[in-house]
Amino acid sequence: MFEQPLPRWLAWATDPEQVRRAPFLSSSPLFTGLPRRLLARLSTRFFEKVYHPGEVVFEEGDPGRALFVVVEGVVEITRATPQGSYVLNTLGPGDAFGELALIDDFPRSATARVVTPGRLLILYKSDFDALMEGNARIAVVMMRNLSRRLAIYARRPPGVMSGPGPSSETAGPL
Amino acid sequence: MKAGRLLAWGGVVALAWLARGLLLPVFLAAALAYLLSPAVAWADALAIRRSVAVGALFAVIIGVLVVVSFLLGPGMVAETAALVDRLPALARQIDVGLNAAVRELAETAPALRRLLPEGGDWVQRFVLNRGPGEPADLFEHVGHLFLLVILVPFFAFFLLRDMHRLIALAMDRLPPQHVETSVAVWRELNGVIGRYIRGLVLDGLVVGALAALGLWAARVPYPLLLGAFAGLANVVPFVGPLLSAAAAGLVVVLTPGQGLAGVGRVVMLFLVIKVLDDTIIQPFTIGRSVHLHPALLLGSVVVGNHALGVLGMIIAVPAATVLQETVRLLLEHRRVLARRDLRGRPGRLAA
Numbered sequence: 001m002f003e004q005p006l007p008r009w010l011a012w013a014t015d016p017e018q019v020r021r022a023p024f025l026s027s028s029p030l031f032t033g034l035p036r037r038l039l040a041r042l043s044t045r046f047f048e049k050v051y052h053p054g055e056v057v058f059e060e061g062d063p064g065r066a067l068f069v070v071v072e073g074v075v076e077i078t079r080a081t082p083q084g085s086y087v088l089n090t091l092g093p094g095d096a097f098g099e100l101a102l103i104d105d106f107p108r109s110a111t112a113r114v115v116t117p118g119r120l121l122i123l124y125k126s127d128f129d130a131l132m133e134g135n136a137r138i139a140v141v142m143m144r145n146l147s148r149r150l151a152i153y154a155r156r157p158p159g160v161m162s163g164p165g166p167s168s169e170t171a172g173p174l
Numbered sequence: 175m176k177a178g179r180l181l182a183w184g185g186v187v188a189l190a191w192l193a194r195g196l197l198l199p200v201f202l203a204a205a206l207a208y209l210l211s212p213a214v215a216w217a218d219a220l221a222i223r224r225s226v227a228v229g230a231l232f233a234v235i236i237g238v239l240v241v242v243s244f245l246l247g248p249g250m251v252a253e254t255a256a257l258v259d260r261l262p263a264l265a266r267q268i269d270v271g272l273n274a275a276v277r278e279l280a281e282t283a284p285a286l287r288r289l290l291p292e293g294g295d296w297v298q299r300f301v302l303n304r305g306p307g308e309p310a311d312l313f314e315h316v317g318h319l320f321l322l323v324i325l326v327p328f329f330a331f332f333l334l335r336d337m338h339r340l341i342a343l344a345m346d347r348l349p350p351q352h353v354e355t356s357v358a359v360w361r362e363l364n365g366v367i368g369r370y371i372r373g374l375v376l377d378g379l380v381v382g383a384l385a386a387l388g389l390w391a392a393r394v395p396y397p398l399l400l401g402a403f404a405g406l407a408n409v410v411p412f413v414g415p416l417l418s419a420a421a422a423g424l425v426v427v428l429t430p431g432q433g434l435a436g437v438g439r440v441v442m443l444f445l446v447i448k449v450l451d452d453t454i455i456q457p458f459t460i461g462r463s464v465h466l467h468p469a470l471l472l473g474s475v476v477v478g479n480h481a482l483g484v485l486g487m488i489i490a491v492p493a494a495t496v497l498q499e500t501v502r503l504l505l506e507h508r509r510v511l512a513r514r515d516l517r518g519r520p521g522r523l524a525a
C-alpha cells in the first residue's frame with residue numbers, strides 16, 4: 001500500500017494527480033516490484049491522453065517509440081494476416097502494451113485500437129532509458145517483468161489466441 | 175472553415191509581430207525555466223503541487239541571491255567603481271598607444287600612409303560617448319533593465335508551473351497517429367535544450383571561477399569583474415573565450431608594472447582554461463547534449479550572429495541541434511512508414 005508521500009500537515013501542498021498515478025502504476029504487472037520512490041520518479045515521465053472509440057493508437061509496422069498504459073477504457077490488440085485480422089488480446093485499466101519499443105527499434109508487431117472512451121499513459125523510450133541508466137534497480141525490475149511477459153508469450157501453445165480479459169499477462173508483446 | 179483557420183493563424187502571426195519586443199525576456203525566461211526544471215521534476219516525484227514547488231524554489235533562489243550579493247557584491251561594486259573612475263585615463267592611454275603604432279607603421283611603410291587613418295581620440299570617443307546623453311535615455315535604459323529583471327522571473331515562474339499543462343493540452347489535440355512521433359520529438363528536444371542550457375551555465379560558472387582565481391593569483395587588477403565577464407562571455411561559442419582573454423590582456427597592458435610577462439601569464443592562463451574546458455569541464459557539463467559536426471557548429475554560430483547578433487550566437491548551437499534532431503526523427507518516421515508500405519500495408523482495423 002502506498003503511504004502519503006508528504007506529512008499529513010502538508011496535505012494542502014500535495015498534487016492529487018501524482019498521488020493517484022504512482023499507486024496506479026504499481027498495480028500494472030509491468031511495474032510490479034518497483035519501490036515507491038522509483039515509481040514516483042517514473043510516473044512523472046508519463047504523458048496522459050484521452051482517446052475516443054475507434055481511434056488507432058498505433059498500427060502494425062509503425063515505428064515504436066513509446067510504452068502505453070491503459071488508465072480507463074478498453075484497448076484491442078489485433079494482428080493482420082493474409083486470412084484477415086484477428087484479435088490478439090483485449091486490455092483494460094492497468095494493462096500495458098507497446099513494451100517492445102522500450103527494448104528494440106523494430107516496427108510495431110500489431111495494431112492497438114481503442115474500443116471504448118479511454119485514457120492512456122504514454123512513456124517515451126528515451127525517458128525510460130534515462131531512468132534505467134540513472135538507476136540500476138529500475139533496470140533490473142523492469143527487465144525481469146519484461147522477461148516474464150516474454151516467457152509467458154513464448155510458452156503459449158501455437159495457435160492459441162487469448163480471449164478478452166483485463167490481464168495483459170496473456171497478451172503478446174508489441 | 176478554411177478561411178476562419180487562416181484568419182486565426184494571421185491573428186497569431188500579427189500578435190507575435192507586435193510582441194517581438196518580448197523575444198529576449200521570453201528566451202531568458204525559458205533558459206531559466208530549463209535551468210530550474212530538474213528541481214521541479216524532483217518535487218513532482220514527491221507529489222508536491224507545481225505552484226508550491228515553484229514558489230518555494232523562487233524563494234530559495236532569492237535567498238541565495240541575497241546571500242551571494244552580500245558576500246561578493248561589495249567587491250564587485252568596488253572593482254566596477256574603480257574601473258569606471260579609471261576609464262577616461264585608460265582610454266587616453268590606449269589612444270596614445272594606438273596613435274604611436276599608426277605613426278610607426280606610416281614611417282615604416284610610407285606606401286600605406288594614405289590608407290592609414292589620421293590620429294585621434296578613437297577609444298576616448300568610443301568609451302566616453304557611450305553613456306546615455308539625455309536623462310530620457312538614462313530612464314529608457316534603466317526601464318529596459320528593470321523590465322528584464324521583472325519579466326524574466328515572472329515568465330519563468332509561469333513556464334515552470336504551467337508548461338506541462340500546455341504540453342498535455344497540445345498532446346490531447348493531436349490526432350492519435352501523430353502522438354508517438356510528437357512525444358518523441360518533444361522529449362528529445364526538451365532533453366537536448368535542457369541539458370545544453372544547464373551544461374552551459376555550469377560551464378560558465380566553472381570557467382568564470384577559474385578565470386577569477388587565476389587572475390587573482392597572477393595579480394591582475396579586477397579579477398572578480400574579469401572572471402564574471404569570462405563566465406558570461408563563455409556562453410558565446412568561439413568568440414567568448416577570445417573576448418575575455420583580450421579584455422584581461424588589455425587590463426594587464428594598461429597596468430603599470432605588469433609588462434609583457436604579465437600579458438604572457440594571462441594568455442597562458444586563458445589557454446590552460448580553454449584546454450581544461452574543452453577536455454574536462456565541457457564533457458562533464460554539456461556532455462553528449464550536442465552532436466554537431468564542428469563545421470555545422472561554426473556555420474550555425476555565423477548564421478546566428480547575422481540573424482540576431484549576440485543572442486543569435488548564443489542560441490545558434492541549441493537551435494541547430496534541435497533542427498538536426500527533429501529532421502532525424504521525422505526522416506526516421508518516414509523511412510519506417512515507407513518500408514511498411516513497400517512490404518504491404520496491413521489491413522486497417524479502425525473505422
